[in-house]
Amino acid sequence: MKILEHIAQDIVEKASGILHYPISITDNEGIIIGSTDKSRIGIFHQPSLEVIKKNVMVYCKSKIEKRVLPGVSAPLKFNNKVIGVLGIVGEPREVEKYVQLVKNQVEMMCQEAFRKEMVELKEKMIEMFVHQMIHFNENESHVIDQIYQSAKLLEFNIDTDRVCLLIDIKNFSNRLSANKEGDDLFERFPLQYFQPEVLSFLQLIFKENKDDIVSFLSLERFIVIKSLPYPRSFSALMESLEEKLQKINTFLETKYWVSAIIAAGDVSSCLSGISESYRNAIKAMSIGLRFEPDAAIHLYNNREILLRMLPKELSNDYQNKLLKLAHPLIQQDNYDVLASTFIGFCKYNMNLSEASRNLYIHRNTIIYRLEKISEITSLNISSFEHCMLLYTGIQCYEEWKAESNF
Template sequence: MKFFVQFAQKVVNAASDILPFPISLSDEEGNIIGSTIPERIGTIHSPSKEVIKKNRPIVFEEERVKDMDNVLPGIAVPLNFNHKIIGVLGIIGPPDQVKPYAQLIKRYVEMQWQDTVLNQTKYMHKKTLETFAQYVLLNEQPNRERIQQYCNMFNIKFDSKYCCIVIDILDSMWLEQNVQSEEIKNKLLELIKTTYQCNENVLLTFLHAERIILLKPLLSEEDYLDFISHFEKQSNQLMSHSHLLGVKNLAVAVGNWRHSIEEIYHSYQEAERLLNYGKSLGIKPRIYSFYNWKILLEILPRYIETNFFNKLLIRLKSLTEDDHFTELAKTFLTFCDTNMNMSKAAKKLYIHRNTLIYRLQKIETITGLNIKSFDHCLLFYLVLKYYENFQTS
């Protein structure tokens, strides 16, 4: 078997440290694939086929092997895995001296083989899960049958509703130290699963070294609303507990719910946009969802349609071309951010209250807006925020 060939010499080297006799490993065809005598590797050990056929140890006395090609005195023992013979262990030396070691070394090699297969199976499971995640999250129109096959493979509910949680690891030192540590990474995944109260059969994996995704199964829209109302609290817990694993800096976002896993691409895109918005706007804590009013207010201007924004700019051209536009825009935004409180806005701007009133009146004169009108202020605020984002993007 391919895995047996890959690990044979490694096991031989390990076994030679505890055994005072040379050993070899042969595959089911009699090819020596591992040996403490390097020149024997790649040669044929014909008696191995007899050992496999009889499925029992065979002793080779010195008298018996003197006329046999590439056969040395000792004992040959069949190696079994899952009730199947996978090869032959050979211990070289006087038969009466090597026989007591036969069963011990046989069990050692079989256990090492079992661990190797188990690790390979876990590795393949992890890589296949990553492939599945990349397929459903990065394809806007994935193939339905292929998704169903993946879901059956991992026992994931195909027809369930889902939302996508994206967790970015921003701790460069942790990444550098633990990128190869499967144990630490698995502990982080288990922490995420526990924090967001998920069962075993969920799509939770590293999408790449710096990003983890979790597809949270949902029963209904009401279930999503209940989950999202606790999302910030749970994410704060995740950030707190991840410190115990050495992760000092995380950013977390969740997209809206979708009717099926086929549509999860859109939830992932929403979560990714939230992360980008949060990063560019410097919003902290780094926990982002559409349930948060502050975040909604911050990102809403970015959703203004470009053509509509251009029409508004034409209406406000006289203001944007004014020599003091930057100062006037900052004044108005600060006025809004302080809940239209003249005294607080003036204090925050380090100007006299009369100067603030003068600037606001100047805005009214240039634009025709009524600063006392909530509707006018809201529209102007969104336009200025969009303009601010547009200028810095």
């Protein structure tokens, strides 16, 4: 058994240091895989085969040859199957009392090592499963069976309502730089522990049943695919999001001096819905960071986010039409002033008094600028439909400008 082979020498060194008797461990073929005397590792130990075959302790009262020393050998079991042999070298009557104690310890360590290996294997399966789901394309019908087989293996119900949450670690690159420069924070909290520790904490916060999945997409981005089994599940999750984020940030700030932000996609069901919710969470995170950089929670269904997303959701042909409509305004030297005034006017319900009060611009100045815009674009600024077209055209231009600068 490979697990025993991996931990044998470590067990031997720890146990022999306490008992002060030489110890050896052989595999199920009688080959020594751990020994106080490291020169014996790899040697065939004949009495071990007798122990394995008979599944009983074997006592050796005297040295038979260089390879077989006096002592007691006992079978090591895992799931009721003999996987190796423990040998304690010494006078059998003296070492016999320690054999059962060390044997139990070795078997417990094998169980724990196996459990950890299974946990790691399951986490890798979940990681692959998450990537399959979030990158699923309906045109790739050949992978559907594979995904559903993985879901069955993980006891995960794909066809239920759920939402994707993205959790990004802020200032992580700064902490990495500090780590390279010898910051003592990361000496106390090694980087290799960061991801598993954060993942475990997020599982405590979000995992409430077997249909909830918490995994990572990169060192600084985690994903929660949260099931919504009841009618109020989504609203309850959204109401608790701020409290959950506060707990996450308390943990991160205390231990790693970093913090997190969250983006939520929309509610979905079925396989294609999961990938759509994931993409929408990415949009919410991207747009939220750009237009509300101080906010810690960005929701795809937030009206402000939906407004900001509008240009990208339009076809290229339609965007070009809107850009053409806004082009005369864009060409103006004072475009920024006119555009910001117009956007503010729309934001405050096309109400001159409200816009004047909130923009800190005199009412007459706003009227003058709006009339100027109307003259330049040949649009009726008192018409909601015309304002909507120009508003979207300006947003398309600003989106294009931001991407060009990026």
